[in-house]
Amino acid sequence: MKKSKKNGADDRLTKRLLRLQVNGETKEVATEVSKTLLEVLREDLGLTGTKHGCELGECGTCAVLVDGEPVLSCLMLGIEAENTEIVTVEGMTQNGKPHPLQKAFADLGAAQCGYCIPGILLTAKALLDEKPYPTRDEIRQALAGNLCRCTGYTKILQAVELAAKEIP
Amino acid sequence: MLRLPEFNYIQPRTLREATKVLADLAPNAMLVAGGTDVYPKMKRGQFAPRHLVSLRGLRELKGIRQTKDGLWIGAGESLTAVSRHRVIAKRLPALAHAAESVSTPQLRNMGTIGGNVLVDTRCNYYDQTFFWRQAVGFCMKKDGQICLVAPGSEKCLAIASSDTAPVLVSLGADVILVSKQGERRVKLEELYRDDGIDYCAKSQDEVLKGLLIPKEALGLRNVYLKLRRRGSFDFPILGVAATMDLDNQGECRHARVVLTAVASAPKVVAEAATLLQGKKITKELIETVADAAAKISHPLDNADLDYWYRKRMAKVFTLRALAQLAGLELVA
């Protein structure tokens, strides 16, 4: 395998102009084709709310919404996200106010180090958008791909339940 | 960051265009659908294709529908779509469950059923970063000469690890393969070879268009049981798929058991058909089949949990699967 390059150190050949719809805005960015959506979001668009963990599909912290569905941005190319609607944690606020999920997580102290939280918030948002009144078991199933090394999950599940009650 | 190496990315718009590109570039090109097997492996240096040919845009690979022959499932359908499909959820709970047991919800939104049946074989000495493999010493599946699990072995013994493959084989599914030369239809089980490296009999320039589950299979009782450490994320370290049909008198008209993660290809337990068909199912009979299942299982020390335990569980899971289908109570 090639040594991982410093960002931008070697730009030959493979740059392309990508047009991405992120959080309701159209962004144009010239970047390497081999970059994952995670790398494009963080490095080219400065949206560092999306976290990188394993980068191999084994933790869920990089989850973003693509056309409303949670996917792993570490296993998708930026170029593969063209012509889709991407939502990152930065796009969760509504009119400058935190999303009810964000408020519930803060109110209950459901985040500790917080590293897993962006992926969890977005995955939970997709669940609530589809099923406004999920059972505890449905929440567990939906979040079965998001590892958290701090909380033990109980407060996370409670926070999603609280948010479900708050959303009109 | 664990970055992807450089490659040329090609996005054909039709299946025809894809097969043409593939015919031109075959030895240096690799197909990518959901990318959930391809990208991690490129990051770890297990795959190093010069060209990636994307199947994402191909309408021909989409759709799940009932035809006069049976149930057609496009190779490009996501595992989520397969597990939630009305007919599959109702008639083929084994397939719905197998698709739903792959990794995590996010991954299932990306990973396709086509990629799932063609997924690479696995081994603890192979599914590691380049750095790890270099430190331990490369094995013959990638960059090395010998097998690290069984140094005397002539061939690689990496494990067949698809969840949907054993179920689809137990249902007698066919696959449709398309190349520049044309289309061919073969039994899915004929696509697998018991060789950790050369595990797939599909030629490099063929695209898997879809799967066809025969109409009769929609009437079979079916089940899939998966063994793994965690209830999410993990690949199967044993999978048992079974199908059965009983007549009104409770006599067995059809029985099939297929195992995964016990060899480099899904394994059909021949005794299920030979011992059960034409008989009333009894606990003693299914126990004999379960013993046969354990006998043909050769788990090695290259997956999670102890191999002797996995071998014993091949018996236990086969017993449970058949008892469930026959409606027998298993009391310890």
Ligand SMILES: Cc1cc2nc3c(=O)[nH]c(=O)nc-3n(C[C@H](O)[C@H](O)[C@H](O)COP(=O)(O)OP(=O)(O)OC[C@H]3O[C@@H](n4cnc5c(N)ncnc54)[C@H](O)[C@@H]3O)c2cc1C
């Ligand atoms: C953390 C993690 C956990 C996983 N857990 C499981 C699990 O529990 N069970 C399981 O079965 N799998 C598991 N997988 C493996 C993989 O994600 C799935 O098998 C998935 O379904 C692969 O589909 P894909 O579309 O992403 O395949 P890709 O990665 O796109 O392709 C996989 C292979 O199939 C070929 N291919 C894909 N589509 C076609 C086609 N239409 N025609 C010809 N060739 C094609 C590709 O060239 C490649 O060789 C896991 C992966 C990860 C990263």
Ligand code: SF4
């Ligand atoms: S079974 Fe042997 S050759 Fe195959 S991947 Fe494992 S160590 Fe390598």
Ligand code: FES
């Ligand atoms: S960083 Fe994507 S799953 Fe871990």
Ligand code: FES
């Ligand atoms: S809060 Fe630390 S990983 Fe979840």
